[in-house]
Amino acid sequence: xxxxxxxxxxxxxxxxxxxxxxxxxSYGGTVNLFWYVQYPGQHLQLLLKYFSGDPLVKGIKGFxxxxxxxxxxxxLRKPSVQWSDTAEYFCxxxxxxxxxxxxxxxxFGGGTRVLVKP
Amino acid sequence: KAGVTQTPRYLIKTRGxxxxxxxxxxxxxxxxxxxxxxxxxxxxxxxxxxxxxQRNKGNFPGRFSGRQFSNSRSEMNVSTLELGDSALYLxxxxxxxxxxxxxxxxxxxxxxxxx
Numbered sequence: 001x002x003x004x005x006x007x008x009x010x011x012x013x014x015x016x017x018x019x020x021x022x023x024x025x026s027y028g029g030t031v032n033l034f035w036y037v038q039y040p041g042q043h044l045q046l047l048l049k050y051f052s053g054d055p056l057v058k059g060i061k062g063f064x065x066x067x068x069x070x071x072x073x074x075x076l077r078k079p080s081v082q083w084s085d086t087a088e089y090f091c092x093x094x095x096x097x098x099x100x101x102x103x104x105x106x107x108f109g110g111g112t113r114v115l116v117k118p
Numbered sequence: 119k120a121g122v123t124q125t126p127r128y129l130i131k132t133r134g135x136x137x138x139x140x141x142x143x144x145x146x147x148x149x150x151x152x153x154x155x156x157x158x159x160x161x162x163x164x165x166x167x168x169x170x171x172q173r174n175k176g177n178f179p180g181r182f183s184g185r186q187f188s189n190s191r192s193e194m195n196v197s198t199l200e201l202g203d204s205a206l207y208l209x210x211x212x213x214x215x216x217x218x219x220x221x222x223x224x225x226x227x228x229x230x231x232x233x
Contacts, residue, residue, distance in 0.1 A: 034221065043208075043225060044208065044224040103149075103174040105174040105176070106151070106163060106222065107163065108160055
């Protein structure tokens, strides 16, 4: 079955520390990859996406992610976090890219709760 | 542009009842997907509609159904509610061309509590 794994359930770090969240997916074909963030009390927001091309993608708020096809990974990074980055982060994969007539069917990882201490 | 809107935001129902949730996508978006979010199961895909047709379906029982109207607005219905249906139901919209997928934008969700 197609799945998405996020390695850490909870991460606690101090402001200015670097953040890296792991994400692995199970399918070897063409996929679209996403990172979403859910701030406390807010709805899911798209941080960044990878469809094709440069495997290093930059998103909003200083986040970036690297797609490594050989490792089926799409890890999220931020060099220096702020207290406002406290949120839950979700990796998501669309496996329906070239099956049937495409479609939007996201398979989500379990999420990583990040707490940034001021 | 206005974002994805969902109504109602909160709902309390009794086991055995049915419920209808509504979603209005971002203007110009033709694809609407529904997801269920629970603490135990996380975010799970329910179904996707594109041009009034169900294009993808997740692994949920037939009690969960949906539809999409010509203006791209979508509704999902859950019949014979069970306690386990208590969840946050999220709607996401996308431009969704026929042969390509795009990023999805999520609404605030409808919090359903079944008692």
